[in-house]
Amino acid sequence: MADEQADNGLASLNKVERAAILLMTLGEQDAAEILRHMGPKEVQRVGTAMAELASVNQTQVEAVVAQFLEEVGGQTGMGLGSDQYIRNMLTQALGNDKAGALIDRILLGGNTTGLDSLKWMEARQVADLIRHEHPQIQAIVVSYLDSDQSAEILSNFDEKVRLDIVMRVAALEAVQPAALQELNDILERQFSGKAGAQTTSMGGVKVAASIVNYVDSTMANELLEQIKEIDxxxxxxxQDLMFVFDNLVDVDDRGIQSLLREVSTDLLVVALKGADPQVQEKIFKNMSKRAAELLRDDLDAKGPVKVSEVETAQKEILTIARRLADAGEIVLGGGGEAML
Structure with a gap:
């Protein structure tokens, strides 16, 4: 069986890539129906795999479909999640035209509330939408959305507004259901969908830290300095709740090994070019001797890399680490004295 998989190229594809290939072989309606029931992080992973698949031969496609049919044979159903956040991912993977039709199918079949509709918009669009709202409204919206999207939204405001929003997010603990429903209803008049968000607990120092963690490192440092001047x-x-790349030294060995299984060698090489030696050694010790030697050789052979490229690679790895932490597969230690 292993030899057969190697022959048809299946062994060279990981599970996410196989899922991406399978979805791309389906029609838009069927693919949309499947994606509609997947969680945002799952869809992002699959979409990224779609974008990164340079070429897939017919043999691999047939092997993926055959394996899928074999694995689901005899099953009567599959458990699926419900969260949605795929607009950016599908646009990157399929282009504006193809993604547009697929997104429309998903949205028409979904149960998107007013606030949830913002998750489908570009960060700049959300920023423009709330730009003239009361700062407290801005803070509620930023608290409600995922931290990575909120960080992008903040980057579209000037320094003074960013600081005010983050301070308000940190101080926010709860929102009255009636107030949240009113905000939802306002957005419902601009977007289609049904009201019904009941979440009242949001914001807080942890959410503020998570958002700052995702913004550009220079901007993050400036924000932290400004916040400290005030409080x-x-x-x-x-700062203590933020998790930066250097904090990987605090993750246990099993966690690092789980993380490494999800990270490509090319991405790891770029990220480690600007990493603290302790982080590098932490990575090396959790690899096989041969793999560690190859990675060291790749690092030595790698020429100069732009700081921006290193930061981007490190943020990608941190995003993977947070996903694994959310899934309970690894535990991230807190605290970081400096941003990369």
Whole structure:
């Protein structure tokens, strides 16, 4: 069986890539129906795999479909999630025209509330939508959305507004259901969908830290300094809750090994070019001797890399680490004295 998989090229594809190939062989309606029931992080992973698949031969496609049919044979159903966040991912993977039709099918079949509709918009669009709203409304919206999207939204505001929003997010603990419903209803008049968000607990120092963690490193450092000037204790709390690349040394060996299984060698090489030696050694010790030697050789052979490229690679790995942490597969230690 292993030889057969190697012959048909299946062994060279990981599970996410196989899922991406399978979806791309389906018609838009069927693919949309499947994606509609997947969680945002799952869809992002599959979409990224779609975008990164340079070429797939017919033999591989047939092998993926055959394996799928074999694995689901005899099953009567599959458990699926419900969260949605795929607009950016599908646009990157399929282009504006193809993604547009697929997204429309998903949205028409979904149960998207007013606030949830913002998850489908570009960060700049959301920023423009709330730009003239009261700062507290801006803070509620930023608290409600995923931290990576909120970080992009913040980058579209000037320095003073960013600081005010983050301070309000950190101080936010709960929102009255009636107030949240009113905000939802306002957005419902601009987007289609049904009201019904009941979440009242949001924001707080942890959410603020998570958002700052995703913004550009230079901007993050400036924000932390400004927050500390206003409230040193709050700034320290936010900084202590942030998880940066250097903090990987605090993750246990099993966690690092789980992380490495999800990270490509090319991405790891770029990320480690600007990493602290302790982080590099942490990675090396959790690889086989041969793999560690090859990675060291790749690092030595790699020429100069732009700081921006290193930061991007490190953020991608941190995103994977957070996903694994959310799934309970690894535990991330807190605290970081410096942003990369």
């Amino acid at each position: 040193d204790d709050l700034g320290t709390q936010i």
